[in-house]
Amino acid sequence: MKTDSISLANPNPKGVSVKRKIAIALITVSLLILVLSLFNITQSINHILVFVCLGFIFVGTALYTKGMYDGQPEGIKNHYVWFRSMSSRGMMGWIVGVILTTFYVLLYWFPAMLGLGADGASNTGLVALFDPLSQLIKGKPASQWFVYGTLYTTLILALGYKFIVKYRHNRYQRIRTIVVMISQLFLAYLIPEILEGLNTDKAYFAKDLKYFWPLNYQFFEPWHLDNLQAGGNLGMFYMVWGIVLFLVLTPIITYFVGKRWYCSWVCGCGGLAETAGDSYRHLSSKTISSWKIERWMIHTVMVLVFVMTAVVLYGYF
Numbered sequence: 001m002k003t004d005s006i007s008l009a010n011p012n013p014k015g016v017s018v019k020r021k022i023a024i025a026l027i028t029v030s031l032l033i034l035v036l037s038l039f040n041i042t043q044s045i046n047h048i049l050v051f052v053c054l055g056f057i058f059v060g061t062a063l064y065t066k067g068m069y070d071g072q073p074e075g076i077k078n079h080y081v082w083f084r085s086m087s088s089r090g091m092m093g094w095i096v097g098v099i100l101t102t103f104y105v106l107l108y109w110f111p112a113m114l115g116l117g118a119d120g121a122s123n124t125g126l127v128a129l130f131d132p133l134s135q136l137i138k139g140k141p142a143s144q145w146f147v148y149g150t151l152y153t154t155l156i157l158a159l160g161y162k163f164i165v166k167y168r169h170n171r172y173q174r175i176r177t178i179v180v181m182i183s184q185l186f187l188a189y190l191i192p193e194i195l196e197g198l199n200t201d202k203a204y205f206a207k208d209l210k211y212f213w214p215l216n217y218q219f220f221e222p223w224h225l226d227n228l229q230a231g232g233n234l235g236m237f238y239m240v241w242g243i244v245l246f247l248v249l250t251p252i253i254t255y256f257v258g259k260r261w262y263c264s265w266v267c268g269c270g271g272l273a274e275t276a277g278d279s280y281r282h283l284s285s286k287t288i289s290s291w292k293i294e295r296w297m298i299h300t301v302m303v304l305v306f307v308m309t310a311v312v313l314y315g316y317f
Helices: 019-038 043-069 091-107 124-129 131-138 146-165 171-198 224-228 232-257 260-266 268-277 278-283 288-316
Strands: none
Touching: 019 043, 019 171, 043 124, 043 131, 043 146, 091 171, 124 146, 124 278, 131 260, 146 171, 146 268, 146 278, 171 268, 224 232, 224 288, 232 260, 260 268
16 A cells, blocks of 8 residues: 655655646746856856746746646635745745845845946846846846846736636636736836837936826926936827826726726736735735724825925926
């Protein structure tokens, strides 16, 4: 009679199929490429590795999803979420949290440590890994924001597929997730990057086509308005589009379909929360007091944005 292995190094752990093992190997290789690039170990073959890295993330996630849900009946599966270190505030969850926080700190305040070349110098490290993709899309070297946008979009697309398979029994969730993925890929990533490549001599202004005031609280700041006006036809397009979006389209859409259309269907932040964050939604507080605190925080920030914008515009004009 066959029995389960009691070896401390069981080569066939329960529930881990061959597909999932291959998927884990591919995702591990992609993470290893990202880590090695930080130390300039991959620089001589970056023209290949960036595509290998992103491809392995997509293929690995798809294989892992197939291995997890193949042969399973439709319906939400949240088995063992409180027994896994990653999804139960365990050691792995803390390690990943520290790594992500460190990455954001470097991204915003110390981009040179990620390899961003200063004053026209060539990129190195992680930023240089994405130079070939940046050259392909917009004809210029990558910035730390291009690296972030690429990784962000990759996660939403790869884990969006996982979300669709998990909720394949729910037509609403499938359609909503596809819209989120398309919005991130085209409105927030490809179209803005291509337009920037076609207008390389223009000063910076927010180019995400779905990022508007009051979410983009800097939209009416003097430096941003000046850069929009100096941006030629493209700058004027973004100015008009941004004003029409919050002043006309948002009230109309909200009136007909409700206030959640943006966060649930379009927003990149909500998109990441619904895809990458789906496996961790059980960790959030579900109490009435938490909901009340969130409401106070949201409306306080909104009031501050309104006041700040009014003061800035008064001083500008």
